[in-house]
Amino acid sequence: MSKPIPKASGVKPETGHYDEYSVNQPKFLMRVRQECGDIGEYNLMGQPHVLMSGPDAQEAWCRAPDEVLGQSAAYKGVVPIFGKDVLFDTTLDRLKQQLKIQVDALRYQNMKEYAKVIADEVRDFTNKWGESGELDMVDEFLRLTLYTSTSCLLGVEFRRDMTDEFSQLYRDLEHAVIAIAFIDPYLPLPEFEARDKARVRLGEMVEEIVAKRRASGKEYGDALNTFMTATYTDGTQMSPHEITGLLIATMFAGHHTSSGTATWTLIEFLRNPQFMAEVKQELAEVFADGGEVSHHAMRAMPKLEAFIREVLRMHPPLSTLIRVVEQDFEYKDYLIPKGYRVVMSPGVAHKIAEVFPEPEKFDMHRPEPEHLFAWVAFGGGRHKCAGNAFAILQLKAIFATLLLDFDFELVDPKESYTDDHSGMTVKPLAPMKVRFQRKKQ
Amino acid sequence: MRIKVDLDLCQGHSVCMEECPEVFSVRDNPGGYPQVMVLQESPEEALRAKVMNAVRGCPNRVISVEG
Numbered sequence: 001m002s003k004p005i006p007k008a009s010g011v012k013p014e015t016g017h018y019d020e021y022s023v024n025q026p027k028f029l030m031r032v033r034q035e036c037g038d039i040g041e042y043n044l045m046g047q048p049h050v051l052m053s054g055p056d057a058q059e060a061w062c063r064a065p066d067e068v069l070g071q072s073a074a075y076k077g078v079v080p081i082f083g084k085d086v087l088f089d090t091t092l093d094r095l096k097q098q099l100k101i102q103v104d105a106l107r108y109q110n111m112k113e114y115a116k117v118i119a120d121e122v123r124d125f126t127n128k129w130g131e132s133g134e135l136d137m138v139d140e141f142l143r144l145t146l147y148t149s150t151s152c153l154l155g156v157e158f159r160r161d162m163t164d165e166f167s168q169l170y171r172d173l174e175h176a177v178i179a180i181a182f183i184d185p186y187l188p189l190p191e192f193e194a195r196d197k198a199r200v201r202l203g204e205m206v207e208e209i210v211a212k213r214r215a216s217g218k219e220y221g222d223a224l225n226t227f228m229t230a231t232y233t234d235g236t237q238m239s240p241h242e243i244t245g246l247l248i249a250t251m252f253a254g255h256h257t258s259s260g261t262a263t264w265t266l267i268e269f270l271r272n273p274q275f276m277a278e279v280k281q282e283l284a285e286v287f288a289d290g291g292e293v294s295h296h297a298m299r300a301m302p303k304l305e306a307f308i309r310e311v312l313r314m315h316p317p318l319s320t321l322i323r324v325v326e327q328d329f330e331y332k333d334y335l336i337p338k339g340y341r342v343v344m345s346p347g348v349a350h351k352i353a354e355v356f357p358e359p360e361k362f363d364m365h366r367p368e369p370e371h372l373f374a375w376v377a378f379g380g381g382r383h384k385c386a387g388n389a390f391a392i393l394q395l396k397a398i399f400a401t402l403l404l405d406f407d408f409e410l411v412d413p414k415e416s417y418t419d420d421h422s423g424m425t426v427k428p429l430a431p432m433k434v435r436f437q438r439k440k441q
Numbered sequence: 442m443r444i445k446v447d448l449d450l451c452q453g454h455s456v457c458m459e460e461c462p463e464v465f466s467v468r469d470n471p472g473g474y475p476q477v478m479v480l481q482e483s484p485e486e487a488l489r490a491k492v493m494n495a496v497r498g499c500p501n502r503v504i505s506v507e508g
Binding site: 109 | 474502
């Protein structure tokens with residue numbers, strides 16, 4: 001006999017907890033945990049949700065098989081962006097094969113190539129900054145990471161010839177990620193019309209590069225090359241439409257998440273100068289011989305990595321991850337029925353005081369928790385973010401260059417830099433202004 | 442030293458194979474992520490440093506070492 005799932009107080013007829021949830025999602029979810037413990041039920045507009053928090057519950061969430069906790073239903077708002085028959089709009093078997101092809105592009109062999117590509121992009125980008133000035137880093141990092149991801153995914157040639165048209169098409173896709181899209185993504189709205197046009201045009205652009213590359217027979221070290229040459233288990237290759245979809249999906253997964261984390265990394269460096277000094281010391285040692293920002297050099301920077309991991313603990317870019325219960329899901333003495341949504345929240349997980357003492361304090365020397373599922377900035381288990389190593393590599397490459405070449409300071413009072421919780425995802429509240437000064441050679 | 446891997450966590454990133462090919466290989470897994478394959482469960486002590494590089498380098502913390 002299973003125990004009833006504890007329910008959060010304050011539920012209203014029809015809307016449930018929606019009002020409170022939409023004002024401040026992390027605060028609401030923390031209240032659910034405080035009231036209910038590791039497993040707690042809340043309701044959004046009639047849809048029951050269960051928050052699973054604490055390392056053991058998070059592990060159970062992460063390890064549940066696809067047949068029990070499914071991803072697809074939670075992603076319907078992005079189906080028209082990725083395209084028909086791509087990822088969440090296909091069978092579980094196809095989804096798994098496409099995810100496998102996606103991870104192929106992020107394997108160690110490609111990664112070595114990316115380290116150099118990213119370092120070059122960062123240098124080109126900052127060369128345009130001039131000697132000194134003031135910048136909104138939210139905007140700067142959004143652009144920089146769009147360039148780095150375009151280079152790594154679509155190739156350096158495409159990036160070099162990249163036009164404003166491409167950036168505009170990508171923006172049209174982004175602007176269609178609105179709350180209503182997760183209810184009905186096919187409503188006759190101007191955002192959705194622009195999205196569908198942009199998706200068609202991007203498909204044409206990718207088809208053109210694919211055709212050129214197939215004709216030339218040349219091999220490239222980017223994701224497009226991997227996607228073009230991959231085969232499904234039945235021996236067929238992905239169509240240009242599917243390749244486009246997988247490229248867009250990969251870009252979407254990595255763009256805002258990485259740029260938001262880069263922004264917070266810089267802000268936290270400036271709020272914690274003693275830690276910045278330690279990391280700069282490490283960089284000075286690694287690059288003492290004027291060496292390149294290579295993949296190998298990137299691996300040898302444990303302090304910078306520890307700093308970035310603490311940034312990801314404090315500011316996880318995805319505050320909730322959602323699955324749909326496809327078959328009744330058992331956890332300890334509880335049974336979560338089919339049709340419920342189960343939520344894991346990195347935002348909650350990383351602020352549990354028993355796991356991370358003094359959770360609001362930024363401390364790069366915090367010992368790594370023993371439980372593998374305590375720190376879940378990239379999720380965990382079979383569907384852990386496949387780009388996690390790429391993301392860390394990219395952040396290291398960005399900051400190795402920035403900290404070596406520039407001095408920065410905050411423009412506004414340090415406590416005024418904060419997150420924006422009003423949108424679909426948590427992001428740094430723009431503008432986040434800093435002053436920079438290029439170092440003398 | 443005994444090597445253990447948690448295949449639930451493996452996405453085939455292949456860092457282990459690059460760091461210590463004597464002990465780790467990665468094989469295709471039809472219909473899913475590639476998976477690590479342990480070639481020797483109890484490798485000789487001389488390989489410990491390389492094995493530990495694989496443990497630390499694995500982005501998904503798949504590998505653990507006992508003893």
